[in-house]
Amino acid sequence: MKKYVLKRTLTLIPVLFVVSVAIFMLVHIAPGDPAAALLGDRASQAEIDALRERMGLNDPLPVQYVNWVGGVLRGDLGESVFMQGSMTQILAEHMGPTLALTGWAVLLATLFAVPLGILAAKNQGRLADHLVSVTSMVGISMPSFLLGLLLVLLFAVQLQWLPAWGYVSIREGGFLAHLRSLILPAIALGFIESGLMIRMTRSAMLEVLQSDYIRMCKAKGVSPSGIFLKHALRNSLISILTVVGQSFMVLLSGATVVETVFNIPGIGQLTVNSVLRRDYEVIQAVVLLVSVMNVLICLVLDLLYGLIDPRARAGGEGV
Amino acid sequence: MEKQSRQDRRALEKRLRREQRARMTRKFLHNKLAMLGSLMILTVVLLALLAPVLAPQGPLENSVYDRLTPPSLDGYLFGSDNLGRSVFARVLYGARLSLTIGASVGLLSMVLGMVLGLYASYYRFLDNLIMRVCDGLSAIPSTLLAIALMASLDRNILNLIISLTVVSVPRVARVARSAAVVVREQTYIEAMRSAGASSTRIIWGHIAPNILSPVLVQSSYIFANAIITEAALSFLGVGVPLPEPSWGNILYEGKAVIHKAWWMIVYPGLFTAVTVLGLNIFGDGLRDVLDPHTN
Numbered sequence: 001m002k003k004y005v006l007k008r009t010l011t012l013i014p015v016l017f018v019v020s021v022a023i024f025m026l027v028h029i030a031p032g033d034p035a036a037a038l039l040g041d042r043a044s045q046a047e048i049d050a051l052r053e054r055m056g057l058n059d060p061l062p063v064q065y066v067n068w069v070g071g072v073l074r075g076d077l078g079e080s081v082f083m084q085g086s087m088t089q090i091l092a093e094h095m096g097p098t099l100a101l102t103g104w105a106v107l108l109a110t111l112f113a114v115p116l117g118i119l120a121a122k123n124q125g126r127l128a129d130h131l132v133s134v135t136s137m138v139g140i141s142m143p144s145f146l147l148g149l150l151l152v153l154l155f156a157v158q159l160q161w162l163p164a165w166g167y168v169s170i171r172e173g174g175f176l177a178h179l180r181s182l183i184l185p186a187i188a189l190g191f192i193e194s195g196l197m198i199r200m201t202r203s204a205m206l207e208v209l210q211s212d213y214i215r216m217c218k219a220k221g222v223s224p225s226g227i228f229l230k231h232a233l234r235n236s237l238i239s240i241l242t243v244v245g246q247s248f249m250v251l252l253s254g255a256t257v258v259e260t261v262f263n264i265p266g267i268g269q270l271t272v273n274s275v276l277r278r279d280y281e282v283i284q285a286v287v288l289l290v291s292v293m294n295v296l297i298c299l300v301l302d303l304l305y306g307l308i309d310p311r312a313r314a315g316g317e318g319v
Numbered sequence: 320m321e322k323q324s325r326q327d328r329r330a331l332e333k334r335l336r337r338e339q340r341a342r343m344t345r346k347f348l349h350n351k352l353a354m355l356g357s358l359m360i361l362t363v364v365l366l367a368l369l370a371p372v373l374a375p376q377g378p379l380e381n382s383v384y385d386r387l388t389p390p391s392l393d394g395y396l397f398g399s400d401n402l403g404r405s406v407f408a409r410v411l412y413g414a415r416l417s418l419t420i421g422a423s424v425g426l427l428s429m430v431l432g433m434v435l436g437l438y439a440s441y442y443r444f445l446d447n448l449i450m451r452v453c454d455g456l457s458a459i460p461s462t463l464l465a466i467a468l469m470a471s472l473d474r475n476i477l478n479l480i481i482s483l484t485v486v487s488v489p490r491v492a493r494v495a496r497s498a499a500v501v502v503r504e505q506t507y508i509e510a511m512r513s514a515g516a517s518s519t520r521i522i523w524g525h526i527a528p529n530i531l532s533p534v535l536v537q538s539s540y541i542f543a544n545a546i547i548t549e550a551a552l553s554f555l556g557v558g559v560p561l562p563e564p565s566w567g568n569i570l571y572e573g574k575a576v577i578h579k580a581w582w583m584i585v586y587p588g589l590f591t592a593v594t595v596l597g598l599n600i601f602g603d604g605l606r607d608v609l610d611p612h613t614n
Contacts, residue, residue, distance in 0.1 A: 018455020
């Protein structure tokens with residue numbers, strides 16, 4: 001197990017290297033001078049030169065890269081040209097709403113998708129299975145922001161049951177107001193992922209149900225509900241949990257777009273606003289933070305998987 | 320004598336290929352998913368092609384007196400937008416743009432991903448390099464990477480296609496590589512190598528045709544995904560520049576007047592959802608048709 005943990009952790013190095021180079025290069029693929037683009041047309045040459053100096057743009061590229069990575073490793077993510085406060089502070093402020101939204105979306109998607117996936121697997125080939133397949137197909141094909149807009153139209157504009165946009169944190173308005181502000185965005189975000197989750201749950205259940213030991217149970221005369229609950233469900237739970245874990249990351253990045261629909265001041269909105277004013281250092285910091293989170297979550301999931309399933313350990317990457 | 324036998328063999332090969340094609344077509348025509356998906360896509364493509372006929376007033380022509388008119392059969396079919404332009408015309412012309420962008424991204428990713436995947440599978444030293452770069456790029460969430468790329472590049476359609484392709488290529492490359500690795504180990508490839516065939520001939524003549532099915536299926540999903548991401552980027556205001564209509568752009572403008580004009584959300588939304596659904600259903604059908612196990 002130790003060897004597996006070490007081996008898997010070492011695979012992070014090239015991935016993180018590529019991630020960091022890609023994110024570093026984002027600033028440099030821009031045509032023209034990034035400092036000039038950042039400051040806009042009205043900036044004087046002296047201002048541009050000062051910013052170039054501050055951003056270290058006068059050094060050769062490899063030196064800039066090493067400086068940037070060195071800064072990141074020391075926890076210095078750069079400075080925003082437009083916003084006050086340290087980058088860490090800016091990111092932390094915007095991360096709260098995004099994490100809350102993502103958390104609710106994962107919860108809703110799981111509560112919706114896992115039972116449906118199990119239902120479909122249990123009734124394979126029957127009407128219920130087909131209905132669930134159609135639901136999951138629609139989920140996969142519906143862009144989250146579109147579903148968000150349609151939900152706003154129905155529940156906020158037509159029925160006026162819920163607020164159209166805005167975000168209330170638990171500290172500001174209490175739990176109920178918090179939930180009211182997040183329920184529509186969480187449904188919009190969660191539904192797209194539930195499509196995939198339904199499919200994965202269904203196929204994980206089917207795989208277990210078709211295995212030899214289930215056939216053996218049947219032959220021994222174990223009751224169908226006993227087989228289902230005791231053996232099938234328990235053994236497919238690992239795959240289902242993996243899907244839920246992975247969905248967290250998908251939804252975290254999907255939140256970017258949904259936040260804009262509902263005016264939630266999370267990292268998505270921060271990114272979009274920074275893109276519109278070309279605040280490169282904020283964009284770099286956000287993309288880096290989310291990517292590193294992604295890589296780490298994958299690592300944890302893989303390690304957990306290795307802990308539970310010895311075959312994953314032995315096979316390494318190829319399994 | 321030898322010439323005769325060579326001609327016979329060619330004729331036989333030709334006949335076999337023809338039969339295989341006919342069998343595939345039959346299978347495709349009998350696959351309900353593939354047909355349903357094709358029908359949905361073809362409908363949208365047809366409407367997009369006929370845009371100048373169906374909506375002669377064009378997507379940019381506006382009349383200030385007709386702002387935000389609700390849909391009606393004798394006036395604006397899909398209503399008019401905040402500047403008094405026909406939403407019907409904008410949705411149809413938007414279909415042209417969204418489909419062109421989606422198809423270009425699908426095609427470009429397919430070609431690039433296949434090249435990368437094939438060479439990665441064939442040369443060990445390239446394998447590590449290419450696949451690690453792909454791993455790294457796919458570790459960055461795709462929508463976020465596309466947004467960040469658009470922040471650096473100028474906002475135009477070509478750059479949008481480039482950004483979406485960069486995001487999609489690693490996915491195709493991975494599928495292509497894993498299929499090619501299986502083919503590479505087959506005995507006939509070994510035989511060709513020992514007979515002295517050049518690498519290029521083996522890669523393009525014998526491995527590439529055999530990995531086409533999974534790559535094709537993956538590309539149809541990429542096509543669908545590119546339409547979603549393009550709509551999302553345009554909706555965020557970093558995709559197709561205004562006033563050019565794309566489905567995401569119409570939704571972007573619709574959001575501001577959502578309390579007054581539901582038609583600016585519902586119609587472009589319907590077209591986006593139907594197209595993406597059609598492509599996904601088509602992809603599933605294509606996978607069944609091309610998979611030899613489902614004969």
